[in-house]
Amino acid sequence: MTITSTRRHAAGRPADGVADSRPVRLAPLDILGLGMLGVRTRKMRAALSALGISIGIATLIVVTGIPASSQKALMKELSALGTNMLQAVPANQDPPVLLPPESVDMARRIGPVTAASAVANTHTEVLRNDRQGEADYTGLTVLASKVDLLRTINAEMGSGRFLGANTEKFPTAVLGSVAASRLGIPKVTAGQPAPQIYIDRQWFTVIGVLEKTPLSPDIDRSVLVGWDAARSMLRFDGHPTVIYLKAEESQIEAVRDVLPETINPELPGVVQISRPSDALTAKRATESTFSALFLGLAGVALLVGGIGVANTMVISVLERRREIGLRRALGANRNQIRSQFLTESVVLSGLGGLVGTVIGVLATMGYATHQNWQPVIPLTSVTAGFGGAVLIGMLAGVYPSVRAARLTPTEALATT
Structure with missing residues (x-):
């Protein structure tokens, strides 16, 4: 049996016939592909998880867009009373x-x-x-x-x-x-x-x-x-x-x-x-009330969506322990496992946020048109909706990804 030396040449390359033991660095597209793996193989669960965040983001846009449209119509009526x-x-x-x-x-x-x-x-x-x-x-x-x-x-x-x-x-x-x-x-x-x-x-x-x-x-x-x-x-x-x-x-x-x-x-x-006009005082009080209402409802909607994504990712880690163990046995390190599940969480939340944004905008425009109001879609709600979904995905995926990365190959493969 020939014993192969693992010493490196001075140039940093392995010697001829010597295997490189350094971990392979995954490109961003490779990490995204791994993150999409769970979405593609568990389509129904991914859809239900994305639906949860979609409802949360759609709620965020609806509860800000419809009151904003109503507020604008009310402000127009109050302005007609001579507030200026x-x-x-x-x-x-x-x-x-x-x-x-x-x-x-x-x-x-x-x-x-x-x-x-x-x-x-x-x-x-x-x-x-x-x-x-x-x-x-x-x-x-x-x-x-x-x-x-x-x-x-x-x-x-x-x-x-x-x-x-x-x-x-x-x-x-x-x-x-x-x-x-x-x-x-x-x-x-x-x-x-x-x-x-x-x-x-x-x-x-x-x-x-x-x-x-x-x-x-x-x-x-x-x-x-x-x-x-x-x-x-x-x-x-x-x-x-x-x-x-x-x-x-x-x-x-x-x-x-x-x-x-x-x-x-x-x-x-x-x-x-x-x-x-007394209507000016009423108008200013109405603007303040609506602003406080927007903030409270938006926070609740985002919290509900985040809990749903976190729950889905924790269950996903528990169900895929054997997959994690197999990847660790084949050479995947903890950072790669962590990146895989964190990316999957962000992808799920991002898809849900995108769908929820579209649903929220369409629902707001439809209701406002039905009420003969001028539709108002706050730009901050749209950007905060999608951006918040991605942020929630990152936060919700931190614990599951860390938990998955801590599993040793023997511990994960021993799971029945």
């Missing part, structure tokens, strides 16, 4: 105080202000026609209006169109919902002769009728005419009666504090500013 709006009016005193004609432009210069407009009482009467007299008082107010009033007060047209740059200088008018009813002009129909009303012994053509404006009920009982037309035809002096503003919600209190000095620097004390 303020009104400025002169103080009611004798003699009357007038706001400067340039006050609207001055208000627009405030940084957080996104829109500013105004109306002014022209102190004129409106009648349905020239045959009516003073006894036929309608109780309506004729207001001079800026052309950007509509978007500033979140109003909408019921029919026709609002005042614009091409109509504000001419005798045209837009009716509030109550004014339209009292004057017997419920709507303006395209293609038909436009109705006319009698203001201060002059004919004005009605070009539009507003929907109800819950944020500014005074507009409902008003007839709106162009700012320039009021000055040239109704002897309007150019001083606004009410200034409407929209500002960034986060800065609404700061805008309210500087508004009097801005629109009337000489007499800021005679300017009255409405306080922010």
